[in-house]
Amino acid sequence: MRPTAPLILLTVLQGLAWGLIATVAWWLPSATASQLGFLTDLERLGSLLAAAGGVASFFHMHRPQAARYILRRLGTSWLSREALTTGLFVAVLTAVAWTVGAQGPGSEAGAIVSAGLGTVAVGVTALLYATIPAMRSWHSPVTVLALMGTGLVSGEALALGLAAVGPGASLGRLGAPWLLAGILGLTLVKGLQLHQFQLARDFPTGEGASGLPRGPWRLQDTGTSRPPYRTQPQVWPLLPHGVRVAGYTTVGLTLLALPAAGALAAVAHHGALAALGGISAAVGAVAERWMFFADATHSSRIWFQDVPRAPSRVAGPTASPEWVREFLAAVPPASDRD
Amino acid sequence: MQLTILTDLNKCVGCKSCQVSCKTHNTAGAFGPVPDHDPYRDPDGMWWNRVVALEAGEYPHTAVLYLPKACMHCYDAPCVPVCPTGASYKRADNGVVLVDYETCIGCQLCLWACPYGVREFDEHEGVVKKCTLCVDRLEDPTLPPEDRQPACVQSCPTHARIFGDLDDPESEVSRLVAERQGFTLLPELGARPAVHYLPRRPAPSPLGGQDWTMQEEADPT
Numbered sequence: 081m082r083p084t085a086p087l088i089l090l091t092v093l094q095g096l097a098w099g100l101i102a103t104v105a106w107w108l109p110s111a112t113a114s115q116l117g118f119l120t121d122l123e124r125l126g127s128l129l130a131a132a133g134g135v136a137s138f139f140h141m142h143r144p145q146a147a148r149y150i151l152r153r154l155g156t157s158w159l160s161r162e163a164l165t166t167g168l169f170v171a172v173l174t175a176v177a178w179t180v181g182a183q184g185p186g187s188e189a190g191a192i193v194s195a196g197l198g199t200v201a202v203g204v205t206a207l208l209y210a211t212i213p214a215m216r217s218w219h220s221p222v223t224v225l226a227l228m229g230t231g232l233v234s235g236e237a238l239a240l241g242l243a244a245v246g247p248g249a250s251l252g253r254l255g256a257p258w259l260l261a262g263i264l265g266l267t268l269v270k271g272l273q274l275h276q277f278q279l280a281r282d283f284p285t286g287e288g289a290s291g292l293p294r295g296p297w298r299l300q301d302t303g304t305s306r307p308p309y310r311t312q313p314q315v316w317p318l319l320p321h322g323v324r325v326a327g328y329t330t331v332g333l334t335l336l337a338l339p340a341a342g343a344l345a346a347v348a349h350h351g352a353l354a355a356l357g358g359i360s361a362a363v364g365a366v367a368e369r370w371m372f373f374a375d376a377t378h379s380s381r382i383w384f385q386d387v388p389r390a391p392s393r394v395a396g397p398t399a400s401p402e403w404v405r406e407f408l409a410a411v412p413p414a415s416d417r418d
Numbered sequence: 419m420q421l422t423i424l425t426d427l428n429k430c431v432g433c434k435s436c437q438v439s440c441k442t443h444n445t446a447g448a449f450g451p452v453p454d455h456d457p458y459r460d461p462d463g464m465w466w467n468r469v470v471a472l473e474a475g476e477y478p479h480t481a482v483l484y485l486p487k488a489c490m491h492c493y494d495a496p497c498v499p500v501c502p503t504g505a506s507y508k509r510a511d512n513g514v515v516l517v518d519y520e521t522c523i524g525c526q527l528c529l530w531a532c533p534y535g536v537r538e539f540d541e542h543e544g545v546v547k548k549c550t551l552c553v554d555r556l557e558d559p560t561l562p563p564e565d566r567q568p569a570c571v572q573s574c575p576t577h578a579r580i581f582g583d584l585d586d587p588e589s590e591v592s593r594l595v596a597e598r599q600g601f602t603l604l605p606e607l608g609a610r611p612a613v614h615y616l617p618r619r620p621a622p623s624p625l626g627g628q629d630w631t632m633q634e635e636a637d638p639t
């Protein structure tokens with residue numbers, strides 16, 4: 081489907097903020113007094129990122145004047161639930177970060193509650209994508225694991241990278257093995273997701289789409305002069321193989337490989353390299369999300385996809401049946417009949 | 419009551435009358451929601467009904483199929499529960515699935531949820547639009563009763579499209595679906611579309627024995 085900036089920003093920033101606050105909640109009990117200010121800064125960075133994601137989501141609504149109705153379908157719509165849970169996450173995280181921070185009374189409880197709300201918000205967002213049967217690439221529990229894993233890993237890698245160049249270097253070293261374990265888990269999940277996307281590309285069956293039982297099926301005409309990519313953003317041209325390979329290679333390098341190198345660098349006291357790993361993870365999360373949308377297959381693709389137009393095969397000369405040849409041989413040439 | 423359209427794929431010749439009459443009625447009628455902002459320079463605006471042409475099989479056993487495709491007014495319409503504002507709804511009295519443009523926020527989640535790619539986003543008004551089954555015609559008391567049916571059904575020159583109540587076992591659509599194996603598209607996705615199609619009948623082939631609709635050949639053993 082067509083990737084849109086507001087959705088990429090909302091989901092990436094929400095995940096980053098959750099990863100940051102979850103890391104803060106985990107590091108707080110081990111932090112020294114001199115590191116608490118740094119953890120407060122991390123919380124505030126998380127709240128700004130989460131708020132920016134919330135603002136970005138407004139640009140996805142094309143009629144914000146009707147936004148007051150958005151909570152009407154909490155019983156059935158994951159989007160209503162996302163609006164509620166993400167709103168709560170942003171509100172509570174912002175309140176905690178800018179009042180008690182990591183130093184004030186109840187700071188540990190505040191961080192834990194914020195991280196818990198972040199877990200719910202990111203989980204609900206992931207379920208929004210995973211529960212749409214028509215979105216063949218996303219309709220899988222792997223989607224929930226991938227979205228939550230990307231948020232957690234990118235947020236923790238960013239926290240670790242910033243810690244390595246600030247007063248939190250010892251916290252970074254504490255987090256490095258866990259970040260490496262997280263990256264390993266996310267690598268497995270992304271592998272499964274690649275397989276899911278491949279299955280989805282193979283899904284649309286011409287039989288179910290036409291009632292004609294025997295393939296192969298070819299689309300001759302989408303009904304209009306061009307496929308409706310402008311009015312139907314759920315379909316998009318298939319990514320060329322080269323773009324797909326380049327996209328997933330970028331994701332592998334920026335979201336997985338460089339942050340893993342950054343975690344090792346944090347252990348080896350290379351602050352700058354660790355910081356580079358953290359920034360790379362944030363960039364990698366954006367690349368991952370772009371591919372998540374751009375490479376996704378919707379069930380309606382079968383009726384819209386621009387398939388390469390191969391020339392029609394026409395009948396070659398075939399021998400006439402025996403009786404036709406006998407008949408032609410028996411009929412005298414026209415000149416004899418005159 | 420579940421109003422629906424049944425299309426006989428043996429009769430559809432792909433003339434696109436239904437596609438054009440839908441556009442004409444819904445662009446020019448009193449209701450007029452289908453935008454057509456730049457029809458002469460950019461003829462690629464919004465269409466609620468698209469006649470898709472598919473070719474299947476391997477030469478010489480091939481078939482070409484014309485498939486008019488608009489909203490299926492599904493029984494379990496997946497576009498309805500995902501809508502956060504309730505703008506997408508299914509009418510309880512006649513089963514028609516509609517969009518309330520006043521409460522639609524243009525989030526497009528329903529476009530993702532619909533398996534059939536029949537919802538369209540109006541980038542000028544910021545709302546999603548789709549086939550209304552010409553509900554404005556069905557409920558227009560000023561029209562003579564024979565005209566109270568969708569524009570696409572009325573304009574079909576081969577009478578391939580039949581309009582009726584699928585929940586009424588005595589209706590023509592129910593009878594044809596039952597007698598001639600009426601089928602729905604992508605049934606595995608669970609939307610239970612109300613719109614049905616009548617499958618192609620086997621046709622004799624000049625190539626001898628084979629048929630061009632590519633029904634599975636009988637096992638000779």
Ligand code: SF4
Pocket residue numbers: 488489490491492495496497498515531532533534535536537548609611
């Ligand atoms: S065809 Fe699509 S838009 Fe129409 S009722 Fe079914 S799911 Fe909704």
Ligand code: SF4
Pocket residue numbers: 500501502503504505506517521522523524525526527528529545546
């Ligand atoms: S685009 Fe409109 S009708 Fe569709 S889900 Fe969003 S609010 Fe509902």
